[in-house]
Every structure is written in structure tokens, then in C-alpha cells.
Amino acid sequence: MLHRAAKLLIFSLLLLFAVIFLFPVLITLTNSFMSVFEAARRYSAWFSAANTYDAGFEGIHYARVSLTPDLVTLKQYTALLFGSPLYLGLFLNSIKLTAPIIAGQVIISVPAAYAFETSRLKFKEALYFIYVVIMLLPLQVTLVPNFIMAGFLNMNGYLAIIIPAVFSPFGVFLVRQNLKGIPGEYAEAAKIDGAGHVKIFIYIILPLIKGAVASLSILVFIEYWNVVDQAVIFIKESVHEPLSVYLSRLAGEGGGVIFAASCFYMFPTLLVFLYGQEYMAEGIQLSGIK
Amino acid sequence: MRAAKRIKGEGVLILLLLPSAAGLFMFYIAPFVISIYNAVIDNPVTKNFVGLKNFTDVLGSEAFRMAAGNTLTFMIICVPLNMVLPLVLAMLLTRAKTSRGFLWLIFLLPLVIPSGSMVFFWMKTFGLNGWINAVFFPQAPADWANTSAARLIIVFIFLWKNAGYNMVLFLAGLNMIPAEYYECAAIEGAGAWRQFRMITIVYLAPTLFLTFIMSFINSFKAFKEIYMLFGGYPHKSIYMLQHFMYNQFSAANYQKLAASSYIVTPAFVAIVFALFVLQRKISENF
Structure with a gap:
């Protein structure tokens, strides 16, 4: 049993950390x-x-930082949304960039993860090791081959970011980690009934890994909604920039709508976080390499 | 999934794997292999073979050495802190009696906040007219980003953003330790510190290792914040390997870029591989 004083100490420490963690977001x-x-x-x-x-x-x-505005008003938001068409355009850019990456990652990596887990191909673990190594490499390193290929295929702008991201090995890894936890008996029963891989994959495995697919989508969303490095390298015209890049420039100029612009940009992630926190935590646990 | 053997249509699996493997080959593996060509020529116009000159140029350049040193220093500071703070948070949380879910949410929140949304706040915190100066150094304000304190700023922002990730891993690890162990130890008279040392740390060893690896890998992600806050040429104490690579990109110097990627990749792979071998050895004891 914990002593009363110890309990109080634990709670005040937690509260202190919570204030530090929440403060920047709350101010914004x-x-x-x-x-x-x-x-x-x-x-x-x-x-x-x-x-x-x-x-x-x-x-x-x-x-002069303050938690309470002198006067509460939606003026920043109205200036942001109706003052110029720029922000909505940049917001759309971020969606145009992120949505295909999420869809592509799921469509490409879920079947591949199933194949890795069930196939008896000779060199699959060697190939899988390459997947893991590429996944772990820092972004600036994998950007080099991405960049070379984009130049070779004459891709630029969004495609040069979307296509390599779709083939990123992360999704295969995450889904396979989840598949490892599914007992073989599920597929076994279907196998006895004469089902092949396609049927087993669609009717048995897919419903079982819905959670992992949700985790993957959320983690990919958070990663690419926040895209900076690739956008700086591949996107030349500022009207095509995602909001992330534009915001860092706006922050330097210190315009009066910066807080609303920052919030506008983080609302989708907050929404996803509030609804998908469990999936996100599960995704983090799955991404832990064992 | 191991038990499922001899399902008919093994060939279809290759079709399921093919799109992913082909894409990975085309956009990651093949261009990486081909880029060795860039690393051994003098420039894309004359295309003279220069052997290892690009490599020795990169390794010998002051910018590269400074960047490698800074990256290493940053890791040495960041990785342990990014293990201790999340462990403290996780242990405090497991002992909290009320509002545990709410606090968990708060610690995880920075992970989802886009870096761009926080840039202005960090500028008005650590900048010349930031509130740190206003509160603590009103008569001698400094632009902290342009002093060696820049490193501390980056460490702080990194921990703020990433502590939640390892906290989730630690919470899962702590949950796996049976409560009976602690009860037994308490009955036999072990104090809190002894319980921590003899039970928590011992049974948490695999998780500790995992968080170590993840912190090492995630420490490279700090570049996004550094770049957004301080641009491509920050104070020399936070000029990282990623800056070096990025500035080769900007200068369109593909020879140096290819050479440095051939230097960084094997070094990185060797470190990660060594860590994994070590981890296997540690895990075998559990």
C-alpha cells in the first residue's frame, strides 16, 4: 500500500508533467x-x-503569452478562411498528398504482409530483412534513391512524394507483426473446407486485421500530414506546397493569423487522435521490433 | 500463422507480394545500387572516373565531420533521456489512482501534433523576444537558437514530442510484470528502490532495449523541427548529418550526396544490426 504522501507526490509530479506537455498546444x-x-x-x-x-x-x-485572450473572437479564423483562398488551397494540398499515400500503403502492404507470413519461399526472410533495414534508415538517406528514381522517371511534385511513400516498407512490417499474433487454427479450418489463399486472405484474415489496418492508416496519416523534407525537395511552386511547409515560413513572418492557421492544420490530427487513440497505441506497440 | 501449411495456390502469394517488392526494388534498392556510379564520377557532364575521391572529400570536409560529431552528441544526450523520462511517466501512470486515461492522452498528444503547428510557439518561447527571455533574462536577452544552448532547445523539443512513444512501450512492458512479484518482494521486506532494481529493471530489460533502439532511430527525426525552426544553416552545434545531406540536395551536388549516402548507410546498418544481435542475446535469457 502506498503512503498518502507518496500518492500525493505521484499525482503532483504527473500534474507537473501534464502541464508541461499540454502547455504549447493549449497556448496555440x-x-x-x-x-x-x-x-x-x-x-x-x-x-x-x-x-x-x-x-x-x-x-x-x-x-506576452497568455492563456486567455483579452477578447474572445473568431476573427483569426474568418480572416484565414475568407480573407484569402490560400489556406483552403494549402489544406487541400495536404489532403491530396496524404490520402493517396494512406490508400496506397494499405493496398500494397497488406497483401504483401500476408504473403510474407504464409509463403514458404526460400529467400523470403532475407528479403524481409531488407525491408526492415530500409524501414529503419533515416529519411534523409532513403530520400537519395527516391530522388534519383524520380529524376529518372521524370516525376515531380506530388507523384515524386506519393509513389515512394506508397512502397515504404513500414506497412508490410506493421501488418506482419499483427499477423504473427493470429493463431494458425483460423486458416487451418478454412483450409480443410478447401479454401485457397485468396479466400482465406479475404474472408478470414482481412476481418481479423482490421485493427492493424486502422493503426497503419493512422500512423501513416500522422507521418505524412506532417511532411516537410520531401515537400521542400520535390515541390517547387509555393501554391502546391502542403500546409506544413507554408506554416514554417509564416511563423517566421509572424502574421496575426498564425495561431488559427496552426490550429486549422492540427485539427484533423486531433480528430484522428481522439477517435483512434487506442489504434495508435496498438500501432506503436506493434512497431516495436521483437 | 505458422500452422497453416500446404494451402493450395502457393503461387498466388507471389502475386500478392510482387507489387510491394517490385516497388521497393524500383524506388529504394535499385537507385541506391545505381547511385554508386554518381559517387565515383567527378560531375554529371564530364563523367570522369575519380575513384574514391568523392568519399575522401566528404570524409575530409569540415562540415561533414562537424555534422557527424553533432549527430553523435545529440544521440548521446537524447537517447538516455528519451528512455528515462518515458519510464518515469509510465511508472507514475501505473501508480496513478485517478484520471489515468486523461493523463495518458496528454502525454501522447505531442506525437500527433504536426511540427508546423508548433513552430511559432517555440519561436516565441526560445527566440530573442520569447517568454523565456521575458521571464528569466529581461535585462540580458539572448537569441538562444544562435548559442550553444540551441542543442538543449532541440533536446527539449525532441523529448516533448517523442516521449509518448516510448511511454506506450514501457506501459505495455510494465503490464507484463505480474503483480505477485512485487507482493512477494514486499512481504519479504524489499523497499521500493530494491523492488525497482530487482524486479522492474530486470523484467523490463527487453523493453528497455527496444526503447533504446527506437530512440536511436527516432533521434534522426529531430531534423524536421530543427529545419523548420532554424533553417538549413543553424547554429554550428546543431548542424546535423541530415543538414549536410539536405544541403547537398539543395546544391544539386549528386556526387557528394551519393558518396555521403554510401558512407552513412553502411554505418547505420552496422549499428542497427549490432543492436539486434545484442537484443536477441538478451531476449534469450527471458
Whole structure:
């Protein structure tokens, strides 16, 4: 039994960590309900006519972070969504980039994972080892072959990002990890009834690995919604950029709608997270190499 | 799935595997192998064979050495911290009596937040006019990103974003340790520290190893934040191998790029392979 004081200590430690972890997200969320003017006044780097009364040092104007806006308003969001067509376009770009990658990864890797797990091919484990090695390589390293092939096939823009991502070995690995946990008896029974691999795969295995497919989709979504490196290399025109790249530039300029733009960009991931947290945790556990 | 033997239509499996294997070959393996050609010529126009000159150029360049050193330093700081903090979080969570699910959600949240959404907040935290300066150094503000403290900023942001990942792994590992072990130890008079050392750490060894490998691999992902916050040429203490590679991309220097990828890949594969062999050995004892 834990002592009362120990319990209190544990809870206060947890609370402290929770505050640290939540603080950046919470600030971004609450400050997105500031007016454009207030955001500019609070966060502008240099003194101007609008913020001369705030504390600062030799011309530097300190950011005045606050959890509560002086005035709660949706002005940032309306400016963002109706002020210019740019953000909706960039948001669509992110969808155009992410959706085909998720669909492609699932369609390509789920059958391949089943084949790896059930086939008795001689060299399959050697091939699988190559999959794992490529999966573990840092992105900047695998980008080199991706880039060479894109140049060779004359692919550019979205295709140059989507196609290699679809063939990324991660999905095969994740789904196979899940398949390893399914008892052979399921397929055994169907086999006795005379079902072949195609029938077993479609009618028995697929329903059993729905969870793993959900985990895979969520992890791929989070990864590519956040795409930066590939986009910087492959996408030349700024109207085609995903929101991620644009935001890092906007942050440097420090516009008054930056908080709303940041929130706008993270809402889809928050939604997926709230509905799919269990699948995500399961995916993380599956991706643990054993 | 092992028990399912001799299912008819073995050939169809090859068809299921083929799209994935062909794509992997075409976009990852083949171009990597072919790029050795880029690594041994002087430039794409004259195409003179220069042997290992590109390799010695890369290895000898100050930027590469600095980048390799920084990457290593970053890992040495980051990997242990990214194991200790998640373990602490996981152990605290298993002992929490209330709002466990809610706290779990909070610790996992940064993992899904796109890096771009946080760039402004980090700028207004660690930047010249950031609140750290406002609160702690109002009379002597510094642009922390341009000092050697930049490394600490990166470590902090990395831990903030990635601790949840290892926490999930640790929670799963902790759940596998039977509660009876602790009860037994408590009856025999073992204190909390002794229980931690003799039970938790021992039975968590496979998970510890797993989180070690994952932290090592994930530590390369810190580049995204560094790049978004500080651009392609940050303070020299956080100029990483990824910056080096990325700047070769930008300069369209495919000879150096190919050579450096041929240097980094075998080194990386060797390290990961050694870790796996070690892990197998450790796991065999359980």
C-alpha cells in the first residue's frame, strides 16, 4: 500500500508533467481565439505604435503569452478562411498528398504482409530483412534513391512524394507483426473446407486485421500530414506546397493569423487522435521490433 | 500463422507480394545500387572516373565531420533521456489512482501534433523576444537558437514530442510484470528502490532495449523541427548529418550526396544490426 504522501507526490509530479506537455498546444489553441490585432500586438518582435506600453528591452518587444485572450473572437479564423483562398488551397494540398499515400500503403502492404507470413519461399526472410533495414534508415538517406528514381522517371511534385511513400516498407512490417499474433487454427479450418489463399486472405484474415489496418492508416496519416523534407525537395511552386511547409515560413513572418492557421492544420490530427487513440497505441506497440 | 501449411495456390502469394517488392526494388534498392556510379564520377557532364575521391572529400570536409560529431552528441544526450523520462511517466501512470486515461492522452498528444503547428510557439518561447527571455533574462536577452544552448532547445523539443512513444512501450512492458512479484518482494521486506532494481529493471530489460533502439532511430527525426525552426544553416552545434545531406540536395551536388549516402548507410546498418544481435542475446535469457 502506498503512503498518502507518496500518492500525493505521484499525482503532483504527473500534474507537473501534464502541464508541461499540454502547455504549447493549449497556448496555440486558446490564442487562436484572439483578434488578429491582439495576436500581432502580443507577439510582435519589435516595438511599434501598437505595443509601446508593453515591457521590453532596448527595442526588443517581449512576447506576452497568455492563456486567455483579452477578447474572445473568431476573427483569426474568418480572416484565414475568407480573407484569402490560400489556406483552403494549402489544406487541400495536404489532403491530396496524404490520402493517396494512406490508400496506397494499405493496398500494397497488406497483401504483401500476408504473403510474407504464409509463403514458404526460400529467400523470403532475407528479403524481409531488407525491408526492415530500409524501414529503419533515416529519411534523409532513403530520400537519395527516391530522388534519383524520380529524376529518372521524370516525376515531380506530388507523384515524386506519393509513389515512394506508397512502397515504404513500414506497412508490410506493421501488418506482419499483427499477423504473427493470429493463431494458425483460423486458416487451418478454412483450409480443410478447401479454401485457397485468396479466400482465406479475404474472408478470414482481412476481418481479423482490421485493427492493424486502422493503426497503419493512422500512423501513416500522422507521418505524412506532417511532411516537410520531401515537400521542400520535390515541390517547387509555393501554391502546391502542403500546409506544413507554408506554416514554417509564416511563423517566421509572424502574421496575426498564425495561431488559427496552426490550429486549422492540427485539427484533423486531433480528430484522428481522439477517435483512434487506442489504434495508435496498438500501432506503436506493434512497431516495436521483437 | 505458422500452422497453416500446404494451402493450395502457393503461387498466388507471389502475386500478392510482387507489387510491394517490385516497388521497393524500383524506388529504394535499385537507385541506391545505381547511385554508386554518381559517387565515383567527378560531375554529371564530364563523367570522369575519380575513384574514391568523392568519399575522401566528404570524409575530409569540415562540415561533414562537424555534422557527424553533432549527430553523435545529440544521440548521446537524447537517447538516455528519451528512455528515462518515458519510464518515469509510465511508472507514475501505473501508480496513478485517478484520471489515468486523461493523463495518458496528454502525454501522447505531442506525437500527433504536426511540427508546423508548433513552430511559432517555440519561436516565441526560445527566440530573442520569447517568454523565456521575458521571464528569466529581461535585462540580458539572448537569441538562444544562435548559442550553444540551441542543442538543449532541440533536446527539449525532441523529448516533448517523442516521449509518448516510448511511454506506450514501457506501459505495455510494465503490464507484463505480474503483480505477485512485487507482493512477494514486499512481504519479504524489499523497499521500493530494491523492488525497482530487482524486479522492474530486470523484467523490463527487453523493453528497455527496444526503447533504446527506437530512440536511436527516432533521434534522426529531430531534423524536421530543427529545419523548420532554424533553417538549413543553424547554429554550428546543431548542424546535423541530415543538414549536410539536405544541403547537398539543395546544391544539386549528386556526387557528394551519393558518396555521403554510401558512407552513412553502411554505418547505420552496422549499428542497427549490432543492436539486434545484442537484443536477441538478451531476449534469450527471458
